[in-house]
Amino acid sequence: MRPTARSCAPAICLLLINLCRLPAQAPPPTLNLVIVEGDGAINNVKERVNREPIVQVEDENHKPIAGAAVVFFLPNQGPSGVFANGSKSLTLTTGPDGRAAASAIKRNNLSGQMQIRVTASFAGQTANAIITQTNVAAAAGAGGLSATAKLLIILGVAGAAAAAGAVIATRGGSSSSSTPPAAPPITITAGSPTVGAP
Secondary structure: OOOOHHHHHHHHHHHHHHHHHOOOOOOOOOOEEEEEEOOOOEEEOOOOEOOOOEEEEEOOOOOEOOOOEEEEEOOOOOOOEEOOOOOOEEEEEOOOOOEEEOOOOEEOOOOEEEEEEEEEEEOOEEEEEEEEEEEEOOOHHHOOOOHHHHHHHHHHHHHHHHHHHHHHHHHOOOOOOOOOOOOOOOOOOOOOOOOOOO
8 A cells, every 4th residue: 555645744744843853053163364463564684673473363253262273374486585494384383362473584685575375274164364564675764774874964964054053143143244233221210209190
């Protein structure tokens, strides 16, 4: 005897009810990679002055994740450098604060923009970021001048100001070479008071 649609209906309903009662699988956690420091930094390649890139790995609630693997990649060509281990990549593990810092980058002598790629992974999830820095051959705010050149400019400006002050003092502040007459002294004496009608 073949089952009819009427006899199968209760079994199908029970199956659907039981499927609805199964716990929903939670979506995998989202991994966030936040650039904490180093993005937009200007590095002086001659003086080895630079800012280290620091990232923080966070979960979907923006809480730090300890134990995440973070890999920093320096460019293969152009403005770049190597890490202390001599490689163009550095793998670190985040600490309790979820942070990883790529310190001791030895930059090459090429000036220009440098993009540091960063990848973080934890519990099967990955996140990526790019930290952009600029390598220059002189200090950013110095206009390319050495300390000696700056000192000579300051002394030159100060000397010119002193010379201009001396010229003004000898000429009395005017274009005429004649000296103006001295004003007579003012004397105030006490008089006797007068009382009466005006």
